[in-house]
Amino acid sequence: MTDPILHRRATAARLVRSLQARHVARLEAASAALGHALAFSPVSWQRDGGRHGGGTRLQTLDSPVFSRASVNVSVVHYDDQPDRALSAACALSAIVHPAHPRAPSMHLHVSWTARKDGGAYWRVMADLNPAIPDPAQTRAFRDALAQAAGPLWADGAAQGDRYFAIPALDRTRGVAHFYLEGFDSGDFEADRARAHAVEAAAIDTYGDLVEQAVAANPIVTEDDRAAQLAYHTAYLFQVLTLDRGTTSGLMVHGDNDVGILGSLPAQVDRGLLASWADRVDPRQRALVDGLVAALPSAHPSPVDVPSKKRLADAVRAFYQADPSALDLQARGDVLPPTVANHQ
Numbered sequence: 001m002t003d004p005i006l007h008r009r010a011t012a013a014r015l016v017r018s019l020q021a022r023h024v025a026r027l028e029a030a031s032a033a034l035g036h037a038l039a040f041s042p043v044s045w046q047r048d049g050g051r052h053g054g055g056t057r058l059q060t061l062d063s064p065v066f067s068r069a070s071v072n073v074s075v076v077h078y079d080d081q082p083d084r085a086l087s088a089a090c091a092l093s094a095i096v097h098p099a100h101p102r103a104p105s106m107h108l109h110v111s112w113t114a115r116k117d118g119g120a121y122w123r124v125m126a127d128l129n130p131a132i133p134d135p136a137q138t139r140a141f142r143d144a145l146a147q148a149a150g151p152l153w154a155d156g157a158a159q160g161d162r163y164f165a166i167p168a169l170d171r172t173r174g175v176a177h178f179y180l181e182g183f184d185s186g187d188f189e190a191d192r193a194r195a196h197a198v199e200a201a202a203i204d205t206y207g208d209l210v211e212q213a214v215a216a217n218p219i220v221t222e223d224d225r226a227a228q229l230a231y232h233t234a235y236l237f238q239v240l241t242l243d244r245g246t247t248s249g250l251m252v253h254g255d256n257d258v259g260i261l262g263s264l265p266a267q268v269d270r271g272l273l274a275s276w277a278d279r280v281d282p283r284q285r286a287l288v289d290g291l292v293a294a295l296p297s298a299h300p301s302p303v304d305v306p307s308k309k310r311l312a313d314a315v316r317a318f319y320q321a322d323p324s325a326l327d328l329q330a331r332g333d334v335l336p337p338t339v340a341n342h343q
């Protein structure tokens with residue numbers, strides 16, 4: 001008889017890999033429709049030398065349509081460590097930052113996590129993040145997610161708005177958010193199907209929005225570029241000061257810092273970031289100062305591989321020195337045990 005947990009782990013792994021392929025194919029199609037071939041490069045990483053799994057990140061940098069696109073799959077397991085709370089996790093995390101300021105960025109995440117105590121749950125996220133908001137784009141994305149999520153839409157949208165709030169800047173990160181944490185109805189297959197539907201809707205709709213935005217805005221102004229740089233700075237600020245998933249990944253291990261920070265845009269305004277140190281809770285002042293110090297002094301400041309490694313080190317050093325500051329990070333209605341264990 002097949003072990004039900006192993007069967008579900010294999011099913012979740014197939015889900016995230018199929019969605020990775022779907023996302024990459026849709027981005028390639030969007031780029032081709034706009035007249036540019038797009039090639040993704042695979043980057044593999046291992047957890048503990050492969051003993052506990054690993055993953056593959058498909059990425060593209062500085063293409064004419066997408067300045068940054070990272071679509072990362074990870075499958076990790078700890079069968080040989082009976083005292084560890086986490087049994088296995090299968091996840092897809094993806095972020096796309098288009099080159100055109102009028103085309104929105106988009107983030108999505110889906111994962112299935114199993115614990116040694118027998119519990120298991122899904123995490124489902126999708127959010128649209130424009131530098132220059134467009135009501136038609138927002139409506140199209142929200143409508144697609146609402147249809148796919150069905151009765152879960154209202155709760156997921158409300159949790160997403162809370163999770164992606166940036167109190168220090170009096171704004172949210174994006175314009176349309178969906179976030180389910182600790183999702184387990186008791187019917188694994190139904191939950192898997194719902195998670196797939198939400199992520200597939202986000203992937204397909206997003207490709208349409210990028211094609212439409214670039215085609216409809218052939219002229220890019222300096223104001224557009226300035227708005228994009230300011231927004232990308234806010235995006236980095238939210239990810240590195242508030243996002244629990246990012247922080248948890250950096251605190252657990254240093255095997256995939258560049259992949260975990262694949263969500264960051266290509267460049268930011270270092271001076272603008274520094275100005276926000278006065279707006280955060282005093283306990284986070286040192287974190288913002290550390291992030292600023294990790295970035296090159298050029299304007300715009302490039303967020304390249306060396307910068308990502310320094311940023312990861314700055315985050316780890318800050319929370320190792322003051323673990324209580326984790327209480328200041330974003331949360332939905334549920335704080336998952338695999339994150340809470342690192343507080």
